[in-house]
Structures are given as C-alpha cells and as structure tokens.
Amino acid sequence: MKILHFFKTYLPDNFAGVERVIWNICESTHVLGVESDVLSLSATPPAEPLPVRHHTAHHARQDLYLASTGLSVSVFAKFARMAQQADIVHFHFPWPMMDLVNLFVRPKSATVVTYHSDIIKQEVLAKLYAPLMHQFLGRIDHIVATSPNYVRTSSVLQRYAAKTSVIPIGIEPVKILPQPKLLERWRKLVGEHFFLFVGAPRYYKGLEYLLAAARQTGLPVVIAGADEAEVFSDTRLRPANVAVVGRISDDDKEALLSLSRAFVFPSHLRSEAFGVALLEAARVGRPMISCEIGTGTSYVNLDGQTGLVIRPQSVEALCVAMQKLANDKDLSEAMGAAAKQRFTAEFTSRTMGRRYFDLYNQLLRSR
Template sequence: MIHLGKYYPPSPGGIEGHTQSLARAQATLGADVRVVVVNHAARDGRDATFEKWTRTPKAETTDGPVSVTRVGRLANVAKLDVAPGLSARLNELARNPPDVWHLHTPNITMMLAVLRCPRVAPLVITHHSDIVRQKVLKHLVRPLEVAAYRRAARILPTSAPYVDGSDLLKRFADKLTPVPLGMDLSPFQTPSAAARACAERFRERFTGPVWLCVGRLIYYKGLHVALEALKAVPGTLVVIGTGPLGAELKRKSQELGVADRVAWYGHASADELVGAYLAAAGLWFPSVARSEGFGLVQVEAMAAGCPVINTAVPASGVAWVARHEREALTVPVGDAPALAAAANRLLTEAGLKERLVAAARTRAAAEFDWLVMGGRCLDVYRGVVGRS
C-alpha cells in the first residue's frame, strides 16, 4: 500500500508520527509499504514547515523497510504546500498501483493531488481532525473534502466520539470504521539505559516536581492555560516542541510571573522524550479545540507511566484515549484553576498516581499498540480490496 501523508519524521507532529508508526507496523506485519509526503526540510536540513517562501528539495529515502518519497515544494501559502511534482509522482506510482492508497487528512495539498489523479483507487482515508479554527478556510476547503471523501472506499476516524461533532464525517456515515491511533510502545514501556540517563539529567536540571507539555506551539494545544495553571502549582513546566506561537507564549510566561519556572526545551531526541516522561510528575495536555482529535502524546505518557491530565474537548477523542478517574484526570477546557487542582491532587492524594498509571499502561497496550493498529487497518484493506 501507499500512504499519502503530510510530512514525515523527523518532522514533528501527530499526523507525521502516526503515518510513520502505521507504515512501520504494516511493514513488520509483512506488507509492502511506501509513503509519499511533501519534504518539510530545507536543503541545509532545517525544519522549514512554517517558512512560507522556503523551497525544499525532492528526496527518496528509506525508513527501515518503508520507502519514503519526499516531494519538493516551492512555498507554503495558507497551510497549502505548493508542490508541482506531487501529482506527477502519484501518476507515476499509479502505473504499477498498490492494492490500497491510504490518505491522511486534513491535508489540502495531498487531497488536491489525489483529485487530479483518478487512478488513485481504491482509497482509504484516516480522518485525524476537522478544520476548526480557520472559518474561511474551512468553508473553502469543504467542497474539496467532500469530493475526496466521496472517492474513498472507507473512512477511518480515530475515535467514535469524534464523529459526533463532525458534520463532514456524519455525511459519510455508511463509510466509517473507527480505528484508534497506535504507536510502538516498547521504547516507553522498556526504557533504554540512555533514556533513563536522560531522566536523571532532567531531575538534576529542573526544580521538581517536573510537569511536561509535549507538542507543537500552536493555538489548539492550550499552552496559555498551562502557563496560567503553573501559578498555583509548584515546580517546573518543561515544554517540548516548537512552533509559531513560541515568542508569544514566552511573553505570556513573563506577564504571568512564571518565566523562571518554564523551560522551553524545543526539539527532543527519542531518548530525551522518554526520559522526560520518566522524570515528570505528570503530562499536562490542555487542548482547547477539536483540532486536537486524539492526542497521541497521551499514549506515550501512558506507556511510560507518566500520569495524564487532559481536557474534556467536546466531540473529540482526547478524553476517550485517557478517561477521567480511570487512566487520567480530565478537566474542563480552558480552566486553568481546574488544571492546577488536578496537578496538586497528583502530588497530595495517596495512591492516585499509582492507580492511574497502572490502568493507563494496561489500556495503552490493549488499544494503542502499533501492531494492533496495523492489523486493524489491514483488515479494513482486505474488505476494501474484496469489494473492489
């Protein structure tokens, strides 16, 4: 099969990480897997995702058994990568077509390319999230989404709860098969010596308790809520990730008087990320919009034994992944005092952390392991290929 993604690691991000995990899992299960994405990296190797006028080169690479085509782009305008070579590459691959093409959305660039290539079939779509905040863009893109989704044989929302708030998904109710995201849990379940050493360095470097936020510095992650909550919680907030709101959030931390207790860590290596979860008293996941459809970093924390505090984003899978008082503590969206209170509960309530961690580890292994996810998707493909 061929996965049609947005970008591919080392580009950070939930869709990017999922595309890699699914491709690797299916290859491990014996499938022949190729990925086609836009190249996020400039010629000097830096991440140019958010740079509007930076060109990126075409690159053919491998990720273990997975072949990866990174199509070059000319620019990025209004979240649309201008990549003239993309349609030509899909048409070239369609001459020797895969059994299934698997598109990951939202992804305006790739949807346009798919619609220009009628031989991209049969098509399966993983719907990671709706376009939520960009009201004008949402309405401009809707006809494109409808056309692409009409082409699909099956559509895979990442959780059943997300469907309830999605007019787009409801329109194609007869095509839906929810398939939760998954990942390779082993680095988090069984940390390497290097990861454990990173954890020790985190504990030595930062005044405890250490609280953790992981993800791009973009609006729907709710980092401003975390900064507000930190005023009422002891310790240090370590923020792993980069993004366009970095400077604004740093100013916010200064205005709130917590700048000396926030560590803007930026990019973390794989061992550093695992070490951060091991060292943290909890993962804060204060998302504020349905653009956050799932929250895969919650699964990382769950597998690593790091307690999760998440938000009750309406009609989203966030609070379904880690459920209130079962695997996590869930607080209202945008409620900094509630986030602070939940964090303080983890510090003071006897047995709470241990109970949540044990349940979270069990749920992660049963529902969100990458081979479980890969197998579920292969079952969907078998049904699609049988029908086609």
Template sequence: MTKILQLGKFYPPFFGGMETVLKDLCRGLAEVPDNEIQVLCAEHSSTPSSKIDGKIKVYRIRNILTLFSQPLMPTYFFHLRKLLKSADVVHLHTPHPLAEFFLYLLKPKCPIVITHHSDIIKQRIVAPLHSIFARKLYARASAIIVPTNNHVTTSRLLPDFIKNIHCIPFGLNTESLIPIENLSINQNIESPYFLFVGRLVGYKGVEVLIKSMLKIEAKYSLKIVGTGPLKSELQSLVLKLGLDDRVKLLGRVDDPVEFSSLYANCLAFVLPSISSNENFGMVQLEAMYYGKPVIATQLRSGVPAVAEPGVSSLLAQVNDPDDLAKVMNQLINSPELTKKMGTAARERYLKMYRLETFISSHSKLYKKLLNEDN
C-alpha cells in the same frame, strides 16, 4: 505483492503529528511480507525529490508555495496518476485538499482508504469549497479510518459516512523510549512535579498551565519540555509571575534516558490545549506508556477520548487556569487516586495503543477490502 500507495502532505524528517503517524504506519506495513509501500508527498526544505526510507520509496514533489497550509505542487497530478496505475490500495491522510481533489478527479479503480486526522480548523475561508469535493471523495472511499470516536461526533464532515467508518487508534512507537524497569525511579516525594511535553505554540495552552501553578502548593513544580516560537514569551511570563523557582522550561531533551525519566518520575502529565487544532495528542500515549495519569481539557476533538475520563484521566475547562489548578490539586490531594489512574492509563495503553495493534489492524482492513474488490 501488494502495492500500497500512501498520500500525505509531508513525510519525515518533516516533524508533525500526521507525519509521525504516517511514518510509523509505513515502516510497520513495510515489514509485512509481500507489501510494497510507496509514499507521495511534498518536498520540504532541502529534502531530495525521492528517497528510500528503509523498505519504503518516498516520492517528494517540488512545492512552489504553501497556501492555507496546503503545499502547491504543479506536477503532483501527473505523479499521482502514474503511481495509481500500479497501486492495489491508495491510502490518503486528510486534511490534504490538493490530494483529495486530484484523487476525486482520477477515480482510481483500486480501494480508497482515508484516515481522517482532522477537519480543516484554521482555514475557514477554504473549508466550504473543500467540503464540496471532499464529500464526493469520502462517499467513494472503501473505508474511512478515525483514531477516536470523538473524531466523528465533533466533525462537520464525517457523520454522513458513519456506516463506512472504522476506529483504529493510533499506535505509539516506543523505540526511543526506555522501559520503566530500566530507569532509575526517584522516590523523593519532596520534589514532585507535573510534566508538559510539546511545541511551544499558542494552541497548546502552555500559558494557561503556567498561570495555574499560582494555585498549586509551593512544593510542587512544573517541567516543560519542548521548544517553539513562544519560548521567550513564556519564560518572561514565568519571571513576571515569580514562578522561576518552580516552573522550568527545559527546551528540547534529546537524551533518551533523560527524556524517559522525566515521564517516569512525574506526578502526572498535563496537556492544556485550548484549540481543536490539537486533535489527538500523541504525547498522552507516552504518559500512559509510563503509567501516568493524564490531565487534558474538554476540547471538541479527539483529545479527551485518548485516555478515559474519570478512569485514567481528568479533564479541565478549556483556557481556564483556575479550573486546571483545581483538577491538578485533585491528584495532589489523593495519592491513591493518582496511583489508581496511573495503573489504568498503563492498562489502556497496552489494550489500545500498541504500535503492533495499529499496524495489524490496517493490514487486516487492506486484506478485507482487496478480497471484496476481487
């Protein structure tokens, strides 16, 4: 039996990109024979202190305060020390300063694997202090995983550990997505639309996307799926710009057929993010699953590397509605390019982003490290 301890800030039902990746990884690894998966994370709202998620034991530690996006858990050190005693591999998902610090202090004898989701972006005050012990922990790690090579080239931390880095792209969980062959595809070219899916928060750049529609031919529309604190503000912007007949904020779309059909019938998917807080963008994988071209922005993050620029995606300048409209018009003006990029997007998904590949790559890495350790 191989005991794998996963360390994340939170775990679903808490919603977030890191948490989704962690959940999919744990559930996949739990199906591998002779694996025992444990998760140590912070308690969120009313979630119980411990819970079984299928075959996974999740330990949720009481969080007394969240400071600089870090949950503070007074008993975390003791729970971590106890679980490390029986762990064969410990896998840390960063940034997670509290876990990084305690893992550095405890010096576990088992292999340490780190998935580097992002540098610390917003909390610049704590970044220098964090860097001191993070570098020491990363130097001790048996393997450091990144989902794109851009995560290395745009990081302040990772270039020093290049020899120990493994690129394992995230995998897409398609359980809630309806295969395109089971959907009704709308052939009505009189109502083509661009699609955005995501939380309505500042760094997503939805305001920029709405403004770009002023320079898009009137027969083309924009559908925005998601909710968040900026929904009312964005709705007001749509009305102010006179775009209410062409830009629709749909809110949450929970019905799998409706949600999947929005992807399957769109002209292209747009991710107009304006900050490196967006460091991957799993929604790009959903668009690629449905064979849709991706329009993203030239962020210094992993986002531009998810689809292949010029092959399955086009990139616009960051926070520039005019340039975004220019890129969108490239696809409008060339149906052949749109189709070609969509086909390439689907092929890239199949080659790089299947969940099975993501899980098996981790299993092989764990096995390799354990063999070396023995």
C-alpha cells in the same frame, strides 16, 4: 500487498504528528507482508527515492506554499504513475492539494483515507474548500477516524458515517528504560514529582492556563518542547516553580516522564484532534490531565480511570485536578497503572498495524 500513502510532507523534511502516524502504519504493517511507499511534497526533493527503514519515501517538488497547503504541478503525474502500481491508495486528511489530485487522477485501486482532523483554523477558506472536500470524501471507498469521540463530534464524519470506522493511533512500546545517568542529570536540573507538559507552543495548546494554574497552586511544573522566549513575552515573568527546558530528545522526554508526577495536556480547542503526547505518558504509566474538547484526547484519557478530564479554558478546574493528583499518591499511582494497561491493550503500533492490515484485506476483497 502494495500501499501508497499520500500526504503533504514526510521525511526528511518533517516528522511531526501525521508523519509519525504514517511511519508507524508503514512499519507495523511491514511485518505482516505489506510493502509501503509514501508520496509527499518537498521544496528540495531528493534525487532518488529515500529508504526509510522498511518503506520508501518519494517526493514531488513543492512549487508554492499557501494557507498551510503545499502546492505542486509535478505531483499529478507522479501520483498517477505510483497509484497504478499500488493495490490501495491511503490518503491522509486534511490536505486540499490531495483532494485536487484525486479529482483529476482517479486511481483504479481501492482507496482509504485516515481522517486526522477537521479543518479548524481557516474557517473562510474551509467554506470555499467544502465542495472539493465532499467530492473527495464521497468517492473514497472507506474513511478511518482515529477515535469514536471524533466521529460523534465531527459534522463532516457524520455525513459519511456509513463508510467510516475507527482505528486509534498507536505508537511503539518503550523498549529501553532511561539510563540512570540521564535520570540523575534531569533530577538535578528539575527535581521530580512535577507536572509535565511536552509540546510546541501552538495556539490551541492552552499553555496560558497551565501557567496560571502553576502560579495559583505553587506546584512544580516542567515545560518541554519550547524555549522560554516562546512561552513568556518577558522571561522575568516566569514563576519560580516553572522550569522551561526547551526542545528535547526522545531519550530526555522518557526521562522526564519517568520523573514526573503526572502529565498535563491543557489543549482547549478541537485543533488537538487526538493527542499522541498523551499516549507517550500512558505508555510509561503516568496519570493524565486533559480537557473535554470532543476529540480523541478524552478517548485516550478516560476521566476517573486513567486520569482527570476537565472543562477547557478553566484555570480553576486545572488547579483542582493538579492538587488532587499531588495530594493523593495512591490515586495518582492507580490512574497511572490503568493508563499503562489501556495503552498496552489499545494504543500500540502493533495493534494499529493489525487493524489497518485487516482493513486493507477487507477493501481488496470488496473489490
């Protein structure tokens, strides 16, 4: 079975949220006999296809980048050639260029799209784009949402509910525990039993609410994934109980998670469609604090079971949640254990791969 994934960026240029999901789908279905290729754009495309573990990355030259959208002329012909050789074309939404390519190059193979997010920020452009988007989604054989929560709250997905199913994002289980020397290094730097945030300082992450809660509670907070200058306009304003450790490696992230009391995820806008960082916390058994924003965050973190779900943009609610976990060790440990159990049952890359493999076979049978 040959699958062609199509998205705006991929390795070696980018390996963030959607790109990591694509990687995990490719690798987890490889063991089931699937051969995967990924086609994306690049400002400096490699001369030859790039082997990426057990799948292959292909690139077309990006000619222009406008409104967070890569544009390319050569990708039409390249997509047409590769789609002819694929049993299934697997699109990853949103990316308007993809819709345009599919409008002019209609693959004869089966088609599926993973719907990662509504278009949130570019509201005016989204209205102009809507006709193209609906012709694209209307022609796709099947749509996959990453959580039932997102299906319920997305007006776009509600329109296509009859051909939409849910496959949650999955990541690899932890294979190697943090080395004692690494743990000790971080313990000396930031201590332990702190509240951890990991992520880029994007507009929807809600860092301002976490900082306000840290000031009010005095509880220890560690922020990873951003430099101090990105978090504070004036670094002299950093509270003494907040440590900003900058960009870190995956090994460092696992060490910090192991030392933490709980994971705080204060994203307050629907731009946070799922929250893979929550999976990473659940994977090592840490309770979570997240906001109810109608997306997959409240599917990963079940309120009162794996952590606490609070109203968004509320410093008061965040303070109460942090204090509750800080003052009740038994509750914190019980929620962490439940989070780890839920991760193992629902959110591993192996489980995600099996679900996509079953869907691929279903699509081929229907053809």
